[in-house]
Amino acid sequence: xxxxxVIKACPCSGTRYISAYLxxxxxxxxxxxxxxxxxxxxxxxxxxxxxxQVIVGHQVRHPIRVIESSHTFTGSVAWKRMCAFxxxxxxxxxxNDLQSLMMIWVLWNELADESCSFxxxxxxxxxxxxxxxxxxxxxxxxxxxxxTHRLGRDGKPTGKVPDLTMDMLEEASPEWAARLRDLxxxxxxxxx
Numbered sequence: 460x461x462x463x464x465v466i467k468a469c470p471c472s473g474t475r476y477i478s479a480y481l482x483x484x485x486x487x488x489x490x491x492x493x494x495x496x497x498x499x500x501x502x503x504x505x506x507x508x509x510x511x512q513v514i515v516g517h518q519v520r521h522p523i524r525v526i527e528s529s530h531t532f533t534g535s536v537a538w539k540r541m542c543a544f545x546x547x548x549x550x551x552x553x554x555n556d557l558q559s560l561m562m563i564w565v566l567w568n569e570l571a572d573e574s575c576s577f578x579x580x581x582x583x584x585x586x587x588x589x590x591x592x593x594x595x596x597x598x599x600x601x602x603x604x605x606x607t608h609r610l611g612r613d614g615k616p617t618g619k620v621p622d623l624t625m626d627m628l629e630e631a632s633p634e635w636a637a638r639l640r641d642l643x644x645x646x647x648x649x650x651x
Contacts, residue, residue, distance in 0.1 A: 463497035471528035557631035
């Protein structure tokens with residue numbers, strides 16, 4: 460029997476793409492829901508899996524790209540659940556969206572680090588994921604559409620997110636920008 464595959468990640472870290480890629484290879488994983496072959500997505504992050512029975516990886520994406528993609532995520536049901544798991548008051552987080560998004564990126568990735576067998580960057584380290592799979596991913600990934608225009612809670616397009624910089628994050632919260640920078644460096648991301 461094949462071990463199920465679980466990929467933990469922050470929201471907006473490319474999990475839809477990786478779940479499609481794994482499904483293309485025949486793994487039958489769910490995106491943000493558990494299926495017969497496992498699960499890919501942020502809901503898996505707080506769950507402690509038996510690492511002898513389940514292949515558990517942690518997927519990361521460049522923090523600025525995640526924050527740019529996450530601007531409509533705050534206030535959602537998923538956001539409230541994430542705040543509860545990392546024990547941060549949602550009302551406190553609501554004071555500053557950029558700080559909130561930095562906090563979630565840092566705390567959610569730290570939580571994923573606690574209970575996984577390996578970590579890889581979605582942008583350029585799929586070979587690390589392949590090393591842990593019984594059957595490698597095909598060379599050509601799936602064709603999926605990415606959203607550069609997100610939808611707001613009212614279902615209407617919110618427009619493209621402005622390009623973020625480290626200066627903008629440091630202005631929003633020097634403390635959280637420093638924590639984000641340290642963790643990003645651990646994962647191999649350079650931030651200027």
